[in-house]
Amino acid sequence: MKRWNVVITGFGSVGKQVAKLLEQRQAHYREQYGVEVKLVGVARSSQGVYDAEGLTQSALEAFGHEKRSTDTPFTGTDFITSCKADILIETGPSQLETGGPGLSYIRQALDQGMHAIAVSKGALVVDYAGLSALAKHRGVMLKISGATAAALPTIDLLQYNLAGCQILAVEGIFTGTTNFVLSSMMEEGISCEEAIARAQQMGIAEPDPSFDIDGWDTACKVTILANAAFGAQLKHTDLSRTSVRDVTKEQIEEWKSAGKSPKLVGRIRRTTEGLHASVELQAVDQSHPFSTVKGTTKAIRVETDVMGELLVIGGKSDPVAAAAAALKDLEHIIRQP
Ligand SMILES: NC(=O)c1ccc[n+]([C@@H]2O[C@H](COP(=O)([O-])OP(=O)(O)OC[C@H]3O[C@@H](n4cnc5c(N)ncnc54)[C@H](OP(=O)(O)O)[C@@H]3O)[C@@H](O)[C@H]2O)c1
Known part of the structure; x- marks a missing residue:
C-alpha cells in the first residue's frame, strides 16, 4: 500500500x-x-x-x-x-x-x-x-x-469549480470574528468594545483582536486570493482597508432604521484600469444575500463571465x-x- x-x-x-x-x-x-x-x-x-x-x-x-x-x-x-x-x-x-x-x-x-x-x-x-x-x-x-x-470554499471555488471561466468579481465576508462583532452590535445594541470583549470570552477573538478587527485578516485573504486566482502581485498593505473598531452605536441605529446591516467585505474586481482589491465596511440592504450572514458565518459571492453568479454561505470558523x-x-x- x-x-x-x-x-x-x-x-x-x-x-x-x-x-x-x-x-x-x-x-x-x-x-x-x-x-x-x-x-x-x-x-x-x-x-x-x-x-x-x-x-x-x-x-x-x-x-x-x-x-x-x-x-x-x-x-x-x-x-x-x-x-x-x-x-x-x-x-x-x-x-x-x-x-x-x-x-x-x-x-x-x-x-x-x-x-x-x-x-x-x-x-x-x-x-x-x-x-x-x-x-x-x-x-x-x-x-x-x-x-x-x-x-468556506474560496480558492477551490475559483480554481476548480469555476475553472475556465473569467472571474469578474469576488466579494466575501472572510473573517468570522468581525462578522460576529458587527452582528452582536446590531442584534444586542452593544458597543464595539463590548462585542469584542464578548467574542474574546467565547474564544472567537484573540486576546489582541486587532488583526481581525482592523481588517488585516480579510486583507490578507483577499491578497492571497487575488495573487493565486487572478495572478496579481499585491501586498496586503496595498489594499484600502477599513476597521470595524470605529463603528458607533449611533451608526448601528441609523443602519437599523434604514433596514441595513453592516458587513466587513473583502473585494476583488476586474476594472478597465486593472484589478481592484479592498476591504470595505458596507451597509447591505435586506435584498443583499450577505444580510442573512450572521455571527461567525462567512460567505463568498463570485461573478463570472459564463457561469453567472455563485454564492456560498457557511463554514465554521474554528x-x-x-x-x-x-x-x-x-x-x-x-x-x-
Ligand atoms: N486558529 C484558527 O482558527 C485559524 C484558522 C485559520 C488559520 N489560522 C492560522 O493558522 C496558524 C496557526 O494558528 P493557531 O491558532 O494554531 O496558533 P497557535 O495556537 O498560536 O500555535 C502556533 C504554533 O506555532 C508554533 N511555532 C511558533 N514559531 C515556530 C517556529 N519557528 N517553528 C515551528 N513552529 C513554530 C508554536 O510553537 P510553541 O508551541 O513552541 O509555542 C505553536 O505550536 C496561524 O498562522 C493562524 O493565522 C488559524
Whole structure:
C-alpha cells in the first residue's frame, strides 16, 4: 500500500487538530484511496519530534505538553529535511512582514520535492508567486485552503469549480470574528468594545483582536486570493482597508432604521484600469444575500463571465474547521494519479 508521510510545523490550536483528524481518518484514507497516511514529524518553535513509523497519540500528547526547550538549538528547516516526508502542513504563526518561519519551511519543503499545505498566511502574503513557481518547477502542489477562509470554499471555488471561466468579481465576508462583532452590535445594541470583549470570552477573538478587527485578516485573504486566482502581485498593505473598531452605536441605529446591516467585505474586481482589491465596511440592504450572514458565518459571492453568479454561505470558523480544510487539501493531493 502506498504510504504518504506527513510533517506538521506549528503545534498549537490548529496543528493539534490536524494531528487528531489525521489519526481519526486513517481507515478512511485506506478505504477511499488505498493509501496509508502517517504523521511522522511535528515541529514547535524550539523542538521537534519524529518517528519514521508514525507518531503515536501518546508521543504527540507528551510533545504538546513539553516545555519550550532553550538549551538545544533547533532549526525547523533542518528538521523538515531530516523527516523525509511527502507533505508539509504549515500551521505556525502568520508573520506578515517577512513571511517568518512559515516561508522558510514551505520553501524548504517544496524545494526538496514535498507537497505543501499552508494554513498560516505569512508565507503566502509575502511570496505566493515565488512559492507557486517553485512548486511548479518541482512538480508538486502548494495548497492554501486553510489560509483563505478555511471551511468556506474560496480558492477551490475559483480554481476548480469555476475553472475556465473569467472571474469578474469576488466579494466575501472572510473573517468570522468581525462578522460576529458587527452582528452582536446590531442584534444586542452593544458597543464595539463590548462585542469584542464578548467574542474574546467565547474564544472567537484573540486576546489582541486587532488583526481581525482592523481588517488585516480579510486583507490578507483577499491578497492571497487575488495573487493565486487572478495572478496579481499585491501586498496586503496595498489594499484600502477599513476597521470595524470605529463603528458607533449611533451608526448601528441609523443602519437599523434604514433596514441595513453592516458587513466587513473583502473585494476583488476586474476594472478597465486593472484589478481592484479592498476591504470595505458596507451597509447591505435586506435584498443583499450577505444580510442573512450572521455571527461567525462567512460567505463568498463570485461573478463570472459564463457561469453567472455563485454564492456560498457557511463554514465554521474554528481550529477544527481550519484543520479540516488543510486535510481537504491533503485529500486533493493524495487522490492525484
Ligand atoms: N486558529 C484558527 O482558527 C485559524 C484558522 C485559520 C488559520 N489560522 C492560522 O493558522 C496558524 C496557526 O494558528 P493557531 O491558532 O494554531 O496558533 P497557535 O495556537 O498560536 O500555535 C502556533 C504554533 O506555532 C508554533 N511555532 C511558533 N514559531 C515556530 C517556529 N519557528 N517553528 C515551528 N513552529 C513554530 C508554536 O510553537 P510553541 O508551541 O513552541 O509555542 C505553536 O505550536 C496561524 O498562522 C493562524 O493565522 C488559524
